[in-house]
Structures are given as structure tokens and as C-alpha cells.
Amino acid sequence: MKILLVCAGGMSTSILMRKMEQYWKEAGEELEIKAVGLGEYQDVYQKYDIVLVGPQVSYRIKEIKENTNLPCAAIESFDYAVANCPNIMRLAKRLYAEKNN
Template identity: 55%
Template sequence: MKAINVLLVCAGGMSTSILMKKLQQYRDEQGVAGQIQAVGLSAYEDVYQDYDVILMGPQVAYRQGEVEAATGLPVAAIPPLDYAVGDSAHIFKLAENLV
């Protein structure tokens, strides 16, 4: 895997913070470079410039088109099951496929 900077976006940034920790651990285990950050919908416009891809929590997936238009970055909603169980391998694959 090449280095990839992933921005996670959810309603308030809280639930995605838990997922962020799992993804960081997976990234470290796989030896992948890059950063992962979790923010709420109200904050993504302040930081998106530093990222390659935006992954959105299922609870805010309805705003995907808006985020894509505002940032010009590839954006995808994390599938609900992957989000719920924190399936880092699937989520990383989703990010990789977008870049």
C-alpha cells in the first residue's frame, strides 16, 4: 500500500474517533504511511486540503455529494457494517480504490 491521507467525517467527529484509532493501528501494522483524522461535518472544510480521500460515516452519507463538490476530492460513504465493526481492512481498501 502506498501512503494515503484519509479524512473521516461524521456528524460530530466522536464516533469516527473510535474508528480512527482502529484505522491508525491497522495502518501501523501494515507499515503504511499517511495520516488519518476524524472531524465533524462542521469542520471538514478547514482541513480537507491535507488529505487524498474523504470517507464519511453512514449517518452523514446523504451529504456525500455536497462534500465532494466543496472539496473536489474523492468521497465515499463507509458501508454501515464495516463502520459498525471497524473493519479496517475493508475501509482501507475503499480508500485505496478511490485514490
């Protein structure tokens, strides 16, 4: 699965990205993930299956969906804050299933 993480500047999501990579690896799942800011996602989204959006930019999710035509969802604030990788993985898998249906 290839996930694009979008936040305001890409900094906080890069921390989450590393935790997600470790969690997926321990779960035996394949994952390619990249964290970018709002100003960058349009340059790279074509390489990804789904888009996960940080809660601080969730107000832009409609625009991101329209621009990428990919399944998109905002990560819940609490899950984002504590890097709740099991919940984030479930969200990602649900979106990925949408893409493949």
C-alpha cells in the same frame, strides 16, 4: 495516504480512526488520518487526499464531493460499526487510486 473522516460530530469516527491507525501500522502502510464533524471538514480538507464519510452523514456525500473536489465515499454501515479495517483500507486505496489517475 492522508484520509479525512467525516461524521456528524467527529466522536464515533475518532474511535474508528484509532483502529485504522493501528491496522495500517501493522500492515506497514503509511497513514495520516483525522476525524472531524460536518461543520469542520471545509476548514481542513485541503491537507488530505481522500474523504471517507460515516454512514450517518452519507446523505451529504454529494455536497462534500462538490465542496472538496476530492475522491469521497461513504463507509458501509456494517464496516463502520465493527471497524472492519481491511474493507475500509480497500475502499481508501480505491479512492486514492482515483485521485492519482
